[in-house]
Amino acid sequence: xxxxxxxxxxxxxxxxxxxxxxxxxxxxxxxxxxxxxxxxxxxxxxxxxxxxxxxxxxxxxxxxxxxxxxxxxxxxxxxxxxxxxxxxxxxxxxxxxxxxxxxxxxxxxxxxxxx
Amino acid sequence: xxxxxxxxxxxxxxxxxxxxxxxxxxxxxxxxxxxxxxxxxxxxxxxxxxxxxxxxxxxxxxxxxxxxxxxxxxxxxxxxxxxxxxxxxxxxxxxxxxxxxxxxxxxxxxxx
Numbered sequence: 089x090x091x092x093x094x095x096x097x098x099x100x101x102x103x104x105x106x107x108x109x110x111x112x113x114x115x116x117x118x119x120x121x122x123x124x125x126x127x128x129x130x131x132x133x134x135x136x137x138x139x140x141x142x143x144x145x146x147x148x149x150x151x152x153x154x155x156x157x158x159x160x161x162x163x164x165x166x167x168x169x170x171x172x173x174x175x176x177x178x179x180x181x182x183x184x185x186x187x188x189x190x191x192x193x194x195x196x197x198x199x200x201x202x203x
Numbered sequence: 204x205x206x207x208x209x210x211x212x213x214x215x216x217x218x219x220x221x222x223x224x225x226x227x228x229x230x231x232x233x234x235x236x237x238x239x240x241x242x243x244x245x246x247x248x249x250x251x252x253x254x255x256x257x258x259x260x261x262x263x264x265x266x267x268x269x270x271x272x273x274x275x276x277x278x279x280x281x282x283x284x285x286x287x288x289x290x291x292x293x294x295x296x297x298x299x300x301x302x303x304x305x306x307x308x309x310x311x312x313x314x315x
Contacts, residue, residue: 130307192248195245
C-alpha cells in the first residue's frame with residue numbers, strides 16, 4: 089500500500105529539548121515536503137526536497153532543519169523547540185519530473201505541543 | 204508570497220443540500236487542487252485542475268479552474284454525512300518547484 093508514514097503521531101515536549109519527527113514514503117517519490125497547519129492559516133510549507141541531498145526553504149523555515157540522506161526519508165528537526173512551534177505537522181511526497189502530475193500524498197500528521 | 208482567499212470559512216448545511224466554496228488569488232496559478240481533510244488525518248486530493256476553464260467532476264464533486272487563472276470553485280451536490288471535514292484549495296505557480304500555496308480551509312458540517 090502506498091503510504092507516507094510520520095512518527096510520532098503525538099508529541100508533548102518542553103522548550104529547548106531537541107526533537108525529530110520522522111517521515112518515510114514507500115512510493116519512490118523524488119519530492120518530499122513538510123507543512124505546518126495552524127487554525128485559520130491553512131497549511132504552510134516549512135521545507136521541501138526535490139531529491140536526495142537537495143533541500144530548500146519553504147515559507148516558514150525558521151526554527152526548523154531537515155535532511156534528505158535517503159530518497160525515502162525526510163526527517164524534520166527542531167533543534168530548540170519553542171511554544172510558537174506548537175502545531176500540526178504534515179509530511180508529503182510526490183513524483184517529480186516533466187510528465188508527473190502535481191499530486192502530493194500526505195501523511196496522517198504529527199500533533200506537537202511545546203510547553 | 205502568494206495568498207489564497209478561501210470562502211466561506213465554515214458552513215452548516217442540511218443533508219441533501221448542495222455546497223459551493225471558492226478560492227481567489229492575487230496571483231495566477233498554473234494548477235489548482237482541492238483537498239479534503241478528515242479529522243485526525245492528512246489531506247487527501249479530491250480534484251486536480253491543470254488548464255484555465257477546465258471543469259472536472261469526481262462523483263458528486265465538481266471543480267472548475269477559473270478563466271483568469273486566479274480562482275477556482277468546488278461544488279458538492281446532494282451532501283451526505285461523510286462529506287464532513289475541512290476542504291482546502293491549493294494553487295501551484297511553478298511546476299518545477301512543486302510548491303503549493305494553500306487556502307485557509309472551509310469547515311463543512313452536514314446536519315442530519
